[in-house]
Amino acid sequence: MVIQEKVVQPLRVGLGERSYEIFVGRNLSGDIRRMVESLRESNRRIVVLADEQLATLQPTFLTDAFGDCPRLELPSGETTKSLEKLGLVLDFLADSKLDRSACVFVVGGGVTGDLGGFAAASFLRGIDFIQVPTTLLAMVDSSVGGKTGINLSAGKNLVGAFHQPRAVFADVDLLASLSPREFAAGMAEVIKYGLLGDRELYERLLKSEAFTATSPEIGDIIKRCCQNKARIVEGDERETDSGVGGRALLNLGHTFAHAIEAVAGYGEYLHGEAVAIGMVCALRLSEKLEFLELGNGPDLEALLGRQGLPTVLRAPLALKPLLNAMHSDKKVKGGMLRFVVMDAVGVSRVAEDVPLSLVEDTWRTIGAS
Numbered sequence: 001m002v003i004q005e006k007v008v009q010p011l012r013v014g015l016g017e018r019s020y021e022i023f024v025g026r027n028l029s030g031d032i033r034r035m036v037e038s039l040r041e042s043n044r045r046i047v048v049l050a051d052e053q054l055a056t057l058q059p060t061f062l063t064d065a066f067g068d069c070p071r072l073e074l075p076s077g078e079t080t081k082s083l084e085k086l087g088l089v090l091d092f093l094a095d096s097k098l099d100r101s102a103c104v105f106v107v108g109g110g111v112t113g114d115l116g117g118f119a120a121a122s123f124l125r126g127i128d129f130i131q132v133p134t135t136l137l138a139m140v141d142s143s144v145g146g147k148t149g150i151n152l153s154a155g156k157n158l159v160g161a162f163h164q165p166r167a168v169f170a171d172v173d174l175l176a177s178l179s180p181r182e183f184a185a186g187m188a189e190v191i192k193y194g195l196l197g198d199r200e201l202y203e204r205l206l207k208s209e210a211f212t213a214t215s216p217e218i219g220d221i222i223k224r225c226c227q228n229k230a231r232i233v234e235g236d237e238r239e240t241d242s243g244v245g246g247r248a249l250l251n252l253g254h255t256f257a258h259a260i261e262a263v264a265g266y267g268e269y270l271h272g273e274a275v276a277i278g279m280v281c282a283l284r285l286s287e288k289l290e291f292l293e294l295g296n297g298p299d300l301e302a303l304l305g306r307q308g309l310p311t312v313l314r315a316p317l318a319l320k321p322l323l324n325a326m327h328s329d330k331k332v333k334g335g336m337l338r339f340v341v342m343d344a345v346g347v348s349r350v351a352e353d354v355p356l357s358l359v360e361d362t363w364r365t366i367g368a369s
């Protein structure tokens with residue numbers, strides 16, 4: 001897909017015929033509009049799926065970028081990643097009389113992106129979609145890489161498809177209306193990239209004040225994270241490689257985080273907040289396994305705390321349900337729990353043979369009872 005006038009130098013995700021560009025910059029509504037017009041000129045129908053809260057807070061952006069394109073607004077929140085809302089979106093696509101040449105723009109955070117991407121993956125067995133992430137988490141993580149999906153009552157992201165977007169437009173100006181809590185949750189994923197494979201980024205974060213939506217460096221940080229994600233996805237698009245550099249490494253802290261989210265009740269902890277505690281667990285587990293030298297931890301808790309993120313549970317959660325939730329996580333392989341562990345800051349790998357007693361001890365260090 002070609003964009004005519006580029007105001008920003010795009011990053012590229014190199015996946016053969018599924019390759020695409022990521023545009024990170026400010027005030028991108030004009031660039032998006034040019035793409036919309038060029039698609040329409042080739043007789044392709046365009047529809048927009050947008051997060052309801054974003055639509056309320058940034059109406060001018062949507063009008064400038066999409067004009068009169070048909071638009072469906074989706075309620076905010078994790079419960080929108082449901083079979084019911086998937087049905088609503090698919091009906092909207094059908095009612096909009098889309099054919100296989102159509103393109104769906106998905107504008108919102110990870111929830112809208114995951115649901116909208118999955119709808120695009122399944123409608124007419126797959127049509128094009130373009131991600132317009134509007135949260136920090138979506139800009140640095142969920143909009144890149146082609147994982148789409150919804151939740152079932154049995155667990156998060158249990159239904160989905162790999163379906164790469166045709167382009168990603170991350171307009172940093174949109175972060176201005178994001179709540180500080182949601183912004184901080186996105187920073188958890190930024191810190192994750194540093195810990196799992198980018199020591200330079202991690203050290204830069206350590207030396208910086210807390211980031212906010214107006215930090216001059218934030219665009220640069222987002223690009224760096226997208227570059228990291230792009231390289232990992234290029235090496236292991238479908239998460240089949242559990243070795244060094246595989247996509248599974250992006251799950252650093254996530255086996256713990258998903259259990260926290262499930263046991264505390266979805267919504268109690270934002271995903272990024274649970275990931276923050278999960279990364280502390282991953283660090284502790286790495287120390288217990290003697291991969292990482294004890295007491296030589298990479299100042300993770302101070303960094304997370306400075307960014308307003310939790311490092312322990314806000315209220316104790318019972319150990320047993322946390323362990324049960326870990327076992328039903330889709331990352332479990334052949335009944336074995338798998339963890340991303342660290343050998344050093346910026347050097348991580350997947351460990352499969354972790355003794356349960358160490359996992360239990362790890363949970364206790366962050367307040368499980």
Ligand SMILES: NC(=O)c1ccc[n+]([C@@H]2O[C@H](COP(=O)([O-])OP(=O)(O)OC[C@H]3O[C@@H](n4cnc5c(N)ncnc54)[C@H](O)[C@@H]3O)[C@@H](O)[C@H]2O)c1
Nearest residue numbers: 053054076077109110111134135137138142147174177178
């Ligand atoms: N596909 C992937 O690779 C991947 C990776 C990580 C996370 N995820 C998924 O992403 C989801 C979390 O994403 P999220 O944190 O973006 O949550 P989200 O989509 O729920 O957005 C968070 C909140 O911010 C609001 N919002 C969005 N943009 C805004 C803006 N610019 N200004 C003001 N408010 C705005 C939303 O209405 C919502 O209330 C989870 O479902 C998680 O499973 C997917």
